[in-house]
Amino acid sequence: MTNYRSSPQLSRRGVLASAGAGAAAALLGAAGRPGAAEAALPGRAGTRVVVIGGGIAGVAAAWLMDGYCNVTLLEAASTLGGHNATVQLDVDGRQVAVDLGAQFFGPASHPIYHKLVTSVLQLPTVPNALYNTVAQYGVQTPVMVSPSAGRPITDVLPYLPGLQAIGAVMAGAKDLETRQDWDTTVGEFVEALAVDETLKQSLVYPFVASVNGASIPQAKAFSARAALALGVRPLVGDGAEQRTEYVNARDGLQAVIAALAGEFTTVTALTNSAATGLSRNGALYRVVDAAGRVHVAEHVVLALPPEPATTLVAQLPGADPLVRAYRRFGYMPARIVVHRDPVYMPAASTDWSSFNILRDGDHAEASIAFQQLRGDVTLYKSWALNRRQEPEQLLAETTFRHPVITPDFIRAQSVLHSRNGCDGLWFAGSHVLDVDSQESALVTAIRVAAKLSPLSPNRRRLGTLPPSPVIP
Ligand SMILES: Cc1cc2nc3c(=O)[nH]c(=O)nc-3n(C[C@H](O)[C@H](O)[C@H](O)COP(=O)(O)OP(=O)(O)OC[C@H]3O[C@@H](n4cnc5c(N)ncnc54)[C@H](O)[C@@H]3O)c2cc1C
Structure with a gap:
């Protein structure tokens, strides 16, 4: 172990770097447990970094390094945000921000992100009431309707078997979460549940x-823990009853991106600038963008999805090992x-919930009813890849990629962890x-920034990190 105090040759820059490592460890808390390769030397003030990908991971990484690197x-794309994609809609003369992609977060499922948005950036949020109806295409009566504030308990008594089945799913998911079991697939998990076979298929x-x-066939191959994590995590641990709420950002999640990017001082953000070339010469990377510009840097952060990252x-x-690892992250x-x-929506409006699932053969897609969710506007956000009908009054439409989150997807993450920071190449993004x-x-961005910019002002503003379920 290096004894810095006894080293007369240590430069002022070296002192800063080693002091930074200590500060980073203190600030980082549990989120900073590094993989072996992450224990590389920390970055120095003024280090040049190219971050590729301007979703929340890339923007947060840049923000966390701002003022230091x-x-x-x-x-x-033409705007920052990636899957943080907000559209401003005029609904009955009112401007409403609707998140087409990511939308929900909460203090139990997203404690660090929640702290960033509500405490550090101080952006307004709106509370959500998340409850479900599950119905079958062409069948009037739903399979399950869950209780809610506006629905008397007597109305949901006919759905007691369905509610008990979902209770069994949640109890099993809590167990997977507690045992940190990523390996059991949804198929194995559901088959082992003490639930009536008809309810397994229909609900x-x-x-x-x-x-x-x-x-449904795709979901059967998913890691059961991964598939249920976001729903069950608020129910796990002490004080769970106080932490069940989810919120939306009032002005949409792109307001979070705008707030972070609005504070950039030593970050140059270039949109319409896909990275197309990546090479290394000695200690320096050369990144070529779509406009043919060349960006030279000591470090590169790959904060783009696995498919373009592979290229x-x-x-x-x-x-080759990295390419093989990236190819294990499937998307749909x-x-x-x-x-x-x-x-x-379900046939009878009395059965409407905020999250309405309609099963149609092998497909089951959801429709979020904003009037039920947060009461501010009558509007629906629906998954519509395999629907029989198109909506009549389409206000917005887009396509994304969802991860095929199998046990092997989770296992492939360990390859990226073990190589994170090797030769100045870093990985960030929700797939990591x-x-x-x-x-x-966000946590992947924090991990990168902890090494490259341990003394950055924004990392200090984030302060001590609350315990997070994404950190084992
Ligand atoms: C419909 C939907 C609903 C969701 N709901 C929720 C939710 O309620 N709560 C939640 O926590 N999560 C939710 N998620 C997941 C969440 O959106 C993602 O986990 C998160 O936004 C991913 O962020 P990221 O920065 O890792 O990737 P991305 O957002 O995918 O960003 C990657 C960026 O890289 C860019 N890029 C690609 N190739 C290149 C290139 N060659 N050069 C430069 N840039 C490139 C892309 O344009 C993109 O902007 C949802 C996702 C979807 C699709």
Whole structure:
């Protein structure tokens, strides 16, 4: 172990770097447990870093390094945000911010992200009431309707078997969470449940598939813990009853991105600037963007999804193990539509919930009713890849990619962890850690910044990190 005090040759810069490592360890808390390769030397003030990908992971990484490193942030799209995609809609003369992609977060499922948004950035949030109806296409009576504030308990008594089945799913999911079991698949998990077979097919599988944007056959191969993590985590641990709420950002999650990017001082963010080339010469990386500009840096942070990341890392010599690892992260398309007609809602309006799941053969897609969710506007946000009908009053439409979050997807993350920081190449993004969420994306950014910019002002503002379920 280096004894810095006894080293007469230590430069002032070296003192700063070693002091930074100590400060970083103190600030980092539990989130900073490094993998072996992460124990590389910390970055120095003024280090040049290129961050590729301007979703929450890339923007947060850049923000956390701001004021300490010289960062170039490259984003392929015309705006920063990635899956943080907010549209401003005029609904009955009122401006409403609707998140097409990520939308929900909460103090139990997303404690660090929640702290960033509400305490550090002090952005307004709106509370949500999340409850479910599960119905079958062409069948009037739902399979399950869950209780809610506006629904007398007597109304849901007919759905008691369904509610008990979901109770069994949640109890099993808590157990997987407690045992940190990523390996049991949804198929294995559901088959082992003490639940009536008809309910497994008509309720449990559609429920699990829809919350992951997957078809039922796809969902069966998912890690059961991963598939249920975001729903069950508020129920795990002490004081769970106080932590069950989810919120939305009042002005949409792009307001979070805008707030972070609005504070950039030593970050240059370039949109419409996909990274197309990546090479290394000695200690320096050269990143070429779509406009042909060349960006030279000591460190590169890959904060883009695995599919385009594979194309970039494949250009580096000796990248085969990384390419193989990246190819283990499967993705599938998701189509989101925002509309005003209740085309995907249950037949009787008394059965409407905030999250409405409709099973149709092998598919089960959800429709979020904003009037039930937060009472501010009549609007629906629906997954609509395999629906029989299109909505009549389409206000917005987009496509994303959802992860195919199998046990092997989770296992592949360990390859990225073991190589994080090797030769100045870093990995960030929700695929790198735990399940697909704002929290996991943010924690990966914090881990990178802890090494590259231990003394940054913004990392200090984030302060001590609350315990997070994404950190084992
Ligand atoms: C419909 C939907 C609903 C969701 N709901 C929730 C939710 O309620 N709560 C929650 O916590 N999570 C939710 N998620 C998951 C969440 O959105 C993601 O986990 C998170 O936003 C991923 O952030 P990221 O920065 O890792 O990746 P991304 O947001 O995918 O960002 C990656 C960026 O890289 C850019 N890029 C790609 N190629 C290149 C290139 N060559 N050069 C430069 N840039 C490039 C992309 O354009 C993109 O902007 C949802 C996701 C979807 C799709």
